[in-house]
Amino acid sequence: MRHSLLPALFCTGLVAATSLLTGTAATAAAPVPSAGPTSAVAEAIAQATDVRERLDRIPGLTVVSQTTKEGFPYYTLTLTQPIDHEHPDRGTFKQRLTLWHKSETAPMVLYTGGYSLSSSTREITRLLDANQVSIEHRYFSQSRPATVDWNDLTVQQEASDEHAVVQALKTIYRAKWLGTGASKGGMTQVYHERFYPDDLDAVVAYVAPNDAANNDDSGYEKFFQTVGTPECRAALNAVQREMLVRRDRMLPRFEATAEQQGLTFQYLGSADRAYEFSVLDQVWNFWQSGTYADCPAIPDARAATDDELYTWSLGHGLSPYADQGNGAEGSGPYYRQAAAQLGWADLKFKHLADVRHYPGIYQPNSVLPADMRVGYDGRTIKDVDRWVATRGERMMFVYGQNDPWSAERFKPSKHDSMLFEAPNSNHGALISKLKPADRAAAEATVKRWAGQ
Structure with a gap:
């Protein structure tokens, strides 16, 4: 029943988890090469002051720190979120984020590992040379209020958290947005797409389980x-x-x-x-x-x-x-x-x-x-399963042939959506591990969805 969880999740290399306050700056920060930055890096750095000022003006958003990652500006952020989006008077908590800024005109990849904050650079971020914002899931690690009511830890509430992040950052980044994540992170992006289908231009979900019928294994x-x-x-x-x-x-x-x-x-x-x-x-x-x-x-x-x-x-x-x-x-x-x-x-x-x-x-x-401990209610997951299969648009699912978590899958609709299986791959399946023809098709599709 382990869902690539502690310790298995963090040992698979899927998320290469990077803690916001204990390791991000040390591992992500990199000096600009002495020969001088590339034109793209120089452009990003030239924009950095303006981007920082614009980040500072977003209500509820706090810039905790700023460094560089591979020569590009890299921000550690928090966003004040309602404990309950339907009843905002119940209080707030601060959700942790990181932002890797390439260009205001580049695509944006929205990523969650589904657990504590992971800021590892994702496959489609590299493919698209995109910006990336990474989100810590609500009520994991430090993204929680002082007193936690576990009834507020739902897929709907997390989808609303991510919606708030997207709406805030779209004031700066107006190009295409693609959501991605692996395992529980992939599930989280699917749920986001279900509840806020206008937020993202596409979703690429890796090894995302779909246990829509919990009694049927x-x-x-x-x-x-x-x-x-x-x-x-x-x-x-x-x-x-x-x-x-x-x-x-x-x-x-x-x-x-x-x-x-x-x-x-x-x-x-x-x-x-x-x-x-x-x-x-x-x-x-x-x-x-x-x-x-x-x-x-x-x-x-x-x-x-x-x-x-x-x-x-x-x-x-x-x-x-x-x-x-x-x-x-x-x-x-x-x-x-x-x-x-x-x-x-x-x-x-x-x-x-x-x-x-x-x-x-x-x-x-x-x-x-x-x-x-709590009783099970599968109505939401059944609803998501039906929606993905009938109404989901521009959704890509990548599964591993030998991955137990890939055994129960989402079924994509016929609306510009697709599923690929990486042969002989486990819970670390990637587009790069697909058969050559499938890899070419998947990469071309992701680039088309990103407007490239």
Whole structure:
């Protein structure tokens, strides 16, 4: 059920997360080459004073800092947002952004990683030589009020946050706007497009899951019955099963790992429950971040020693679900969204039926603190699914052939929209990883949508 989440999300390289206050300036800042800037950089720098002045005049927008990234002006910003866009009298919070300025006449790429602030340069930003504004999702990391009501963490409210950002910055950037994101970030851009279809000229969503029918996980089940080769699937299933067969010997090793890393399991209820949850996720994580090329290294489950089996598993998908990663300051906001609206994959694990101790544990509320747990309401996601398939325009979806999160997909409409699959790719699928003909078609389409 891991949604490329902590720690898996930040290990895939998909978002290359860059913290606004702890690393952006250090990693993004770059001096202008001593030979002198290119004409494009010089033009951008010449405009910088005017752009900065115009940013300062936008109501609610604060320029926190200014540096350069690859020679172009790079701004750290906050925008004051309503806690509830339908009831703005309930108070506000500051949402974190970054802005990479190339030119007022260049296209603008609107990006969210779907979690805390990530300002990594996106594929279509490079393709279009575009500006890029990156947004931290509401109620992740520092983009939250002092007191959080988790009922305000909805896809509609985040779409309204992004709408406010677009409207504010369109006072400066009047060229084409394209939304993009990967995984949950891709989902977020799709939701934005659904609720504010006039904001963006196009959306390019990478590996964006679409769990519109939360009770039907047949797409995921079929994926795990067909991904890779029969031999690889059998070997992975055997390792996963053996981890539970040897629970009495593996659990002490798991507890030792937790102690070494300072992990606790109050939300899940016990180390034993956390161990089973982590084993259930093991095969999913293997395919999410690995490839078929990793299959020959899978150990013979029955012949491997306890240490060999545990060590290999720890490096190939066995990721402890601890309190330290799943609360409000970690991935808890995502699991809250999954439990409330986004849905989750509740796999059957038929090959583990007789060695599981906690049959109902594999769902997002299990890993949340009690005050963040919630009942599921799938009406919004069903509505988005229908809208994308029938009315969405200029929407591109890029999925990975061997990515479990690509198993349940958005279906694009016939209105200048399309779907591509990157062969032998996982949760890091990109346009650049498509077959040559598909890559050429996708890149040409993105450039056309951007007016190039």
